[in-house]
Amino acid sequence: xxxxxxxxxxxxxxxxxxxxxxxQLMGFGMLGILIVMLLIFLVVYxxxxxxxxxxxxxxxxxx
Amino acid sequence: xxxxxxxxxxxxxVTWQMVVMWAVGSLLIWLAIKKDFEPSxxxxxxxxxxxxxLPFTGVLGDSGIVQWLYKVGIGASEAMxxxxxxxxxxxxxxxxxxxxxxxxxxxxxxxxxIFFTVLLAVLLGFPLKDAMSxxxxxxxxxxxxxxxxxxxxxxxxxxITVAAYSYMALVPVIQPFAIRLVTTKKERCIRMPYxxxxxxxxxxxxxxxxxxxxxxxxxxxxxALVGFLMFGNLIRECGKLDGLRKTAEGxxxxxITIFLGITVAxxxxxxxxxxxxxxxxxxxxxxxxxxxxxxxVLFAKLMNLFLxxxxxxxxxVGAAGISAFPMSARVIQKMGLQEDKQNHLLMHAVGxxxxxxxxxxxxxxxxxxxxxxxxx
Numbered sequence: 001x002x003x004x005x006x007x008x009x010x011x012x013x014x015x016x017x018x019x020x021x022x023x024q025l026m027g028f029g030m031l032g033i034l035i036v037m038l039l040i041f042l043v044v045y046x047x048x049x050x051x052x053x054x055x056x057x058x059x060x061x062x063x
Numbered sequence: 064x065x066x067x068x069x070x071x072x073x074x075x076x077v078t079w080q081m082v083v084m085w086a087v088g089s090l091l092i093w094l095a096i097k098k099d100f101e102p103s104x105x106x107x108x109x110x111x112x113x114x115x116x117l118p119f120t121g122v123l124g125d126s127g128i129v130q131w132l133y134k135v136g137i138g139a140s141e142a143m144x145x146x147x148x149x150x151x152x153x154x155x156x157x158x159x160x161x162x163x164x165x166x167x168x169x170x171x172x173x174x175x176x177i178f179f180t181v182l183l184a185v186l187l188g189f190p191l192k193d194a195m196s197x198x199x200x201x202x203x204x205x206x207x208x209x210x211x212x213x214x215x216x217x218x219x220x221x222x223i224t225v226a227a228y229s230y231m232a233l234v235p236v237i238q239p240f241a242i243r244l245v246t247t248k249k250e251r252c253i254r255m256p257y258x259x260x261x262x263x264x265x266x267x268x269x270x271x272x273x274x275x276x277x278x279x280x281x282x283x284x285x286x287a288l289v290g291f292l293m294f295g296n297l298i299r300e301c302g303k304l305d306g307l308r309k310t311a312e313g314x315x316x317x318x319i320t321i322f323l324g325i326t327v328a329x330x331x332x333x334x335x336x337x338x339x340x341x342x343x344x345x346x347x348x349x350x351x352x353x354x355x356x357x358x359x360v361l362f363a364k365l366m367n368l369f370l371x372x373x374x375x376x377x378x379x380v381g382a383a384g385i386s387a388f389p390m391s392a393r394v395i396q397k398m399g400l401q402e403d404k405q406n407h408l409l410m411h412a413v414g415x416x417x418x419x420x421x422x423x424x425x426x427x428x429x430x431x432x433x434x435x436x437x438x439x
Contacts, residue, residue, distance in 0.1 A: 009188025011340050021437040022185040022194065025430070026178035030171075032282060032429045033422060037171035039277050040421070044164040044270065051263035 076118025080333035087331070088112030091225070100232030103317075104205065104324045108225065111328020123332070132322060133329035137213055143323045144206030145291045150316030151206075151420070152271070152295020153308050155388070159414040161266055162259035166380075166411065168362065170418025173384030174426040175358025176201035180351035187343060191438050193217045195430050197344050200226045201351025202423035203234070204386040207288060209327065211427050215434055221330030222341040226348035234390040237349070239398055241356035242382050250364070251402045253377040257410045264302070271296040278425055284435075285428015292424055352385070359384040359415070377408055383415035386423035392416040 005016030091109030095102035114122050115129055122129040136143040160166055177198040184194035196217035199208050208227035212220040230237065242251075271293035279286040295311055298304045330336070363381030370376070379398055383391045395412035 009186065011184075011343055012188035012190070014186060014188045018185045018191050018194075019182070021191055022178075022182040025181055025195070025433050025437060028433055029178050029426065029429050030175065032433075033171040033174050033425050034168070036278055036281050036425050036429075037167045037418070037422060039281070040274055041164045041167045043273050043277065044161055044167070044266070047266045047269060048161070048164070048260055048262070051266055052260065 073118045078118075078333065080337040081116045081118065083337050084116040084331060084333045085113050087336075088116070088328075091229070094229070094232070098232075101228050103320045104228045105232070107321060107324025108228070108328055108331070111325040112331045114325070115328050115331060116333050123329075129326060129329050132326040136322065136326050137209065141210045141213055141287070143319055143326060144209045145287055147206050147316060147319045147323060148288060148291040148424075149295040149298075150311045150319065152292040152297075153299045153311035154316075155292075155296060155299075155417055155420060157267065157270055157296065157417055158262055159259070159410050160417045161262040161270060163411065163414045166384075166414035167418045167421070168366070169359050169381045169384030169415040170420070170422030171384070171425075172362030172381060173355050173359030173415075173419055174202065174422050175362075176351040176353065176355030177426055177430070179354045179358075180347050183350060184344075184347050187347075189340075189343075192434065193219055193344070195434055195438075196220070196223055197347045198351055199223070199427055199430060200230065200348030201355045202386055202426055203227070203231055203352065203355065203391075203419070204423040204427070205231065207386075207423055207427040209323075210288065211430055214431055215438070218335070219341060219344045221327065221332075221336050222344045223348070224327045224330065226345045230348055230352050231387045231390065234352075234385075234387045235394050237352050238356050238382055238391060238394045241353045242360055242379050242398065245357050245360050245364075246378050248402060250378050251398065252406065253375055254403070254406050255377050255380065255408060255411050257407070259410065264300075267300040268297065271300065274421060278421075278428065282425060282428040282432050284431040285425050288424035288427055289421070292420065355385045356382045377406070377411075380408055380411045380415050383412040384419045384422060385416075386419040388416045388420055389413065391419070 005019055007014050088109040091105045094100040095105035121127060124130060180201055181194045181198035184197045185191065192215040196212035196215050196219060199211040200223055202208060205227045208223050212223045275290050275293045278289040298311055299308050359381035360378045363376040363378040367375045379395050383395045385391050392409060392412035396409040399406040399408035
């Protein structure tokens, strides 16, 4: 589909297909990493909240 | 006289490419000893580079020890880099990150250089598998670079490994330059008070398990990297395996490091290494480091657009989201103090830096996963 981008690069032939794949890798790769990091962030945030609530609950219950 | 010809056989087998590799090996040893650049890796690698480039060397071939180490320790299962991750995991304290989990996002953003470099390498004409492997130099993470290059069967594994480890040692030179390119003095002076939340022991124990599950579910190919790193961390945090923790962060790491360097040198044979495209790969690695730094800084600046005054990030902290631990955090602390003697950024930078450890292995895993569908 991107064949019109084909040319000879200094390290070898460049294909439009590979350029498209590199952009795809950049988009999906960064998205994937940010999703994983965001999920870990949410999990840590929830764990920290749960941990900080516990002592308060204990105080309220007189323990 | 012909009976003595065997004495000169080795000398006659010397090629100019071998001499170049002796010089490369000597340079690595010099950098390690004189400049203190990652001595534990550069000395074995430098010596290995000389060892495998002697004519008719006995360390190569079917019965050669270096070839055997490479075949078993890296080629067959990537055992060496993965086992090293257990030791690294046992050394890392995720506390500063757990008390300030926002830093996790920098560990993701600062992987941008990897993908930018893949694109650049493709535009230069490298095949996709070599472009991906060169990009991962930007992970600033030696074991991940070796694993990805090896799994993708890159022709430049040796150059990639040398670049990954030597640039990691050059973080104090590369990062300040890249940070100054994209920040103003005013931004570098932003203060970030440090008020860490206390982190419970339960959180510290659950963290490595949950990270492994999340990374494994989203990027299954990253599970070997993430899993071994987190296994090492679980040994550290569980509080029941003190002997194992000490072994993992000491003798295990040292043993693997001794042999990893010399084993990687297998890929530094003159006929594979002394090529001008090797230099291009090394240059691409440098680009990856610079754009990782820029990616982290720009992401911090982007987040600052949505944060109120007093809660803004010092954008330099974003640059610590690379995996080079603890060099990058130290660089940010030093730069912060250079701009403002009261601006202590160390703990924030350490949080971003350990997030970079996670980000880099996840990036490696995601690249391996995407490679399955993108490389035909």
